Amino acid sequence: MDLHEIIVMQDIIELLKRTKPFVENRERASHIKVKGPADYVTKVDTDIQNFLAKELGRLAPEIQFMGEEEGLHEMSGDTYWILDPIDGTTNLIHDYQHSVVSLGLYDKGEITLGVIYDPYRGDVYYAQKGKGSFLNGNPIHVSDAAALDETIISIGTSPYDRELAEENFKRIQRVFDKSQDIRRTGTAALDLAYVACGRTGGFFEPRLSPWDFAAGMLLVTEAGGRVTNFAGEPLNLLKRGGVVATNGKVHEELMGLL
Numbered sequence: 001m002d003l004h005e006i007i008v009m010q011d012i013i014e015l016l017k018r019t020k021p022f023v024e025n026r027e028r029a030s031h032i033k034v035k036g037p038a039d040y041v042t043k044v045d046t047d048i049q050n051f052l053a054k055e056l057g058r059l060a061p062e063i064q065f066m067g068e069e070e071g072l073h074e075m076s077g078d079t080y081w082i083l084d085p086i087d088g089t090t091n092l093i094h095d096y097q098h099s100v101v102s103l104g105l106y107d108k109g110e111i112t113l114g115v116i117y118d119p120y121r122g123d124v125y126y127a128q129k130g131k132g133s134f135l136n137g138n139p140i141h142v143s144d145a146a147a148l149d150e151t152i153i154s155i156g157t158s159p160y161d162r163e164l165a166e167e168n169f170k171r172i173q174r175v176f177d178k179s180q181d182i183r184r185t186g187t188a189a190l191d192l193a194y195v196a197c198g199r200t201g202g203f204f205e206p207r208l209s210p211w212d213f214a215a216g217m218l219l220v221t222e223a224g225g226r227v228t229n230f231a232g233e234p235l236n237l238l239k240r241g242g243v244v245a246t247n248g249k250v251h252e253e254l255m256g257l258l
């Protein structure tokens with residue numbers, strides 16, 4: 001069975017858009033639980049995860065489900081959804097208005113579908129393996145910057161792993177020195193979407209989880225860019241690790257500074 005015959009991209013997009021009222025619920029966002037150092041979950045996160053787990057199960061009952069709020073656990077099948085119900089939970093708590101819903105489809109060792117929904121701007125970024133990347137129905141491409149001094153680079157601080165900070169802030173300084181400027185959105189999924197549509201030339205963060213990068217990595221590669229770990233190797237889709245995503249042209253230069 002070809003999964004992409006049973007999954008209709010438009011159905012997935014419409015489903016993700018139905019999470020907007022959850023994100024707008026400031027009362028639910030004030031119910032906060034601490035998961036770890038500087039790591040929080042709100043009732044908005046869990047409401048969205050429960051809603052999408054149920055609705056995705058209805059759309060495609062044969063596909064299993066893995067969500068951030070269940071953590072990383074062994075999946076028995078070959079195919080499952082990887083969901084980050086809110087990427088940018090700290091932003092959500094502070095009403096910083098940079099948080100997205102990120103959904104990837106893992107199928108036999110690769111990500112074959114990715115959708116990132118930005119409820120604040122009403123934007124939907126999506127990609128399917130071999131079919132290109134799109135923003136609200138229009139094709140998107142990575143930037144054509146040939147060097148770091150022609151572009152801006154977004155960075156992640158891996159806030160839950162503070163032992164990585166000292167080395168990472170040194171990297172950020174080096175990249176700042178060679179690029180036009182650096183940015184920090186507070187949502188890795190949106191950072192990857194911005195690389196895919198050419199707003200930034202690249203993004204790096206020393207440790208992310210599969211739900212943070214699953215959809216975004218496909219968006220970047222389908223938009224013509226490159227995604228690796230900090231050693232320049234393909235990402236392990238089932239483990240936490242560093243992520244470097246660029247338009248391809250500045251990848252080596254950026255890697256040389258990390």
Ligand code: IPD
Pocket residue numbers: 068084086087088089090156157158159160185186187188189205207208209212
């Ligand atoms: C976090 C965001 C943030 C990144 C962290 C992620 P969460 O995801 O993507 O930008 O710096 O490493 O864990 O916890 O808000 O889903």
Ligand code: CA
Pocket residue numbers: 068084086087088211212
């Ligand atoms: Ca996340």
